[in-house]
Amino acid sequence: DAGVIQSPRHEVTEMGQEVTLRCKPISGHNSLFWYRQTMMRGLELLIYFNNNVPIDDSGMPEDRFSAKMPNASFSTLKIQPSEPRDSAVYFCASSPYRADYEQYFGPGTRLTVT
Amino acid sequence: GENVEQHPSTLSVQEGDSAVIKCTYSDSASNYFPWYKQELGKRPQLIIDIRSNVGEKKDQRIAVTLNKTAKHFSLHITETQPEDSAVYFCAAYASGGSYIPTFGRGTSLIVHP
Numbered sequence: 001d002a003g004v005i006q007s008p009r010h011e012v013t014e015m016g017q018e019v020t021l022r023c024k025p026i027s028g029h030n031s032l033f034w035y036r037q038t039m040m041r042g043l044e045l046l047i048y049f050n051n052n053v054p055i056d057d058s059g060m061p062e063d064r065f066s067a068k069m070p071n072a073s074f075s076t077l078k079i080q081p082s083e084p085r086d087s088a089v090y091f092c093a094s095s096p097y098r099a100d101y102e103q104y105f106g107p108g109t110r111l112t113v114t
Numbered sequence: 115g116e117n118v119e120q121h122p123s124t125l126s127v128q129e130g131d132s133a134v135i136k137c138t139y140s141d142s143a144s145n146y147f148p149w150y151k152q153e154l155g156k157r158p159q160l161i162i163d164i165r166s167n168v169g170e171k172k173d174q175r176i177a178v179t180l181n182k183t184a185k186h187f188s189l190h191i192t193e194t195q196p197e198d199s200a201v202y203f204c205a206a207y208a209s210g211g212s213y214i215p216t217f218g219r220g221t222s223l224i225v226h227p
Binding site: 031033042043044045048055056091102103105106107108 | 214
C-alpha cells in the first residue's frame with residue numbers, strides 16, 4: 001500500500017490566486033481529514049469526511065476555503081483567493097472505519113503564498 | 115467543544131534520561147487518546163494510544179497513563195535516545211458520534227547525546 005498520497009508536495013503562489021490541494025486516501029479507509037499546521041497555531045483540523053460526506057467543517061477558517069470528496073479515493077482542498085496568511089503545511093489523513101482509530105497522515109503540502 | 119492543553123512546549127533531556135509529556139482535556143466524555151510523533155520535515159505518525167477503559171499501556175520504552183477523574187493523560191519515554199528527538203502531539207476524541215479529534219499544541223523533545 002502506498003499510503004496516503006498528496007499533491008503537490010510544494011506549492012508557491014501569489015496572493016489572490018486559486019490553490020487546489022489533492023489527496024488520495026488509503027484504499028478501504030472510510031474517514032478523511034484535512035489539517036493545517038503552522039508554528040503559531042499548531043495542528044488544526046479543517047474538515048472531516050466520513051464515507052465521502054462532510055461531517056464537521058467547523059475548522060474551515062472562512063469562505064475562501066472549500067473541500068470536496070467526490071468519491072472514496074479522492075479529495076480536494078481549495079483556497080480561493082489565497083492570502084499570505086494561508087502559508088502552512090496542509091496534511092491529509094485517512095482512518096479506517098471511523099475517526100477514533102489510527103490516522104495515517106500523508107506527506108503534506110507545503111504552501112507558500114507571496 | 116473539546117480543549118486539549120499540552121505541557122511542556124519544549125523538553126530537553128540527556129540521552130538515557132526519562133521524558134514525560136502531559137496533556138489535559140476538558141470533555142469528560144472523551145474516550146480515545148492517541149500520541150503522535152513528528153520528526154522534522156516528516157508527517158505525524160501514531161506511536162501509542164489508549165482508550166478510556168484502560169489506565170495504562172506500554173510498548174517497549176514508551177508508555178501512556180490515563181487519569182479519567184482528573185482528565186489528564188501522559189506520555190512516558192524511558193532511556194531516551196537521540197532518535198527520540200521530535201515533536202510529540204497528544205489528542206483527545208470526544209464520543210457522541212462525531213469522533214472529532216482535538217490535538218494539543220505539541221512538545222518539542224530534544225535528546226542530547
